[in-house]
Amino acid sequence: MSKDMQTGTPAASEKVAGFSKQARQQREIRLRRRSTLIATVSTISVFLAIYILVPMAPGWEKVQHSFFNWEIFEKTFPTLLNAFLLDIAIFAWSAPLIAIWGLALALARDARSPALFPLRLFATVYNDIFRGVPVILTIYLIGFGIPGLGLPRPWNSPYIWGSVALVLSYSAYVAEVYRAGIESIHESQRAAAKSLGLSHWDTMRFIILPQAVRRVLPANMNNLISLQKDVALLSFIGPVELLRQAGVFKSFYANFTPYLGAALIFLAVTIPATRFADSLMARQDKERR
């Protein structure tokens, strides 16, 4: 070994480098273990404190009875799950419409030729209005207003007009996200496409949009998660989806536990979706480095 070092052969230097790298890795593992331990201990103590202290509060008995009632939870949860299918359905038909209408609005805002100015103006005003009004207000105005015109069945359904309200609101947000993506693509990509003789629309379709849509995917995932929750707002105009069903049970049993069940169901969907969006974002950050 010492002879190797003296002659300075490549094998010797490799061994030296390999050894110090191993030591460094071991050190890192030790550090990581220690921080995991600290995190675990502190988390357990916090929960322990809550578990011991909260029941000592004077109103705990009552709260426990009306919010954490296992009997009522057991009785209502299957029906709540069933009601959630309606949320999923509303989400499932609204989301693609939002993606398409949002994209159309983004493209309209990007229209460059003067002849298309009215289109651009429309998209700008549209986005300002629908992003400026609370979603619930749009749902009330459209969900009650349009069926109020006395349309024949099935065109007076709150399902249709509630969904329409969601689509109109959310596509304004999604359009802005797309537009940010379109603008983030470097001008040199347009120049390259132009120099090859590609038309404005072909440039958009084959060069700009595929890159832009990919780049804003995490942001749009977050919009989708938000939409999944806001579907529950339709309960205010009629459809008996999860939140509404929980409300019905609350009145029937005079107990809030069904709301807790509803919250658990929402979390079961939104937490994994949020983690997925985060990991997407992390992956894109890594790619761009």
Added chain:
Amino acid sequence: MTYKLQLIDVTKSFGTLEVCKGISFDVKKGELVCMIGSSGSGKSTLLRCINLLEAVDGGRILLDGHDITDPDLDPQPIRRRIGIVFQSFNLFPHMNVMENVMLAPRRVHRTPKAELLAETTALFERFGLADRMTHYPDQLSGGQQQRVAIIRALAMKPEIMLFDEVTSALDPELVGEVLDVLRKLKSEGMTIILATHEMGFAREAADKICFLDQGIIVESGPPEQLFTNPKQARTREFLSRVM
């Protein structure tokens, strides 16, 4: 009509900044013309004007004797006749390099698929990249990316090729392979205008050198004369700085 391209008194400003202050020169078919000059002298701007990526403010640009700066003309068919390659490659990162090359001929010339594939493969073979066709741009070296950018421009079958400092972003050992491509194109009879800082290459390969300074052509002529016996003091001063 003996000239492939003629610039007559071309002017171009950005706001109050006059970048081209009346530039005239001409290029014969099959000629390689080099533009040299310090940074900011307007070389890139001039190439972008020839390709109609920028509109000129005044003067005329004649391609085969026809003025292409006429604002009533549709610029797209003209751009197709003039290929341009940029310093920063500008490949499309979301497509593999074969798709990069085939997109424009497919959309613009509507070349049938089988024919296009054969042509594209032939181009990649000609420039030594046949085994890289399905790679994405970021999987290639700078020199390879720049060769793909050249292939992409050639696939449109242009009559003139413009090169804007195509070796400036490359590591020194990769410059050679791109310059080889330029020599090859010239030997095949392509008309070429090249903005470059590679004085050695300009001297060896160019038919004519134009020296730009502050928006005008100070001096132009065959490389031997311009490099060994410049007439203008500004040319002498520039050459002594870069050589």
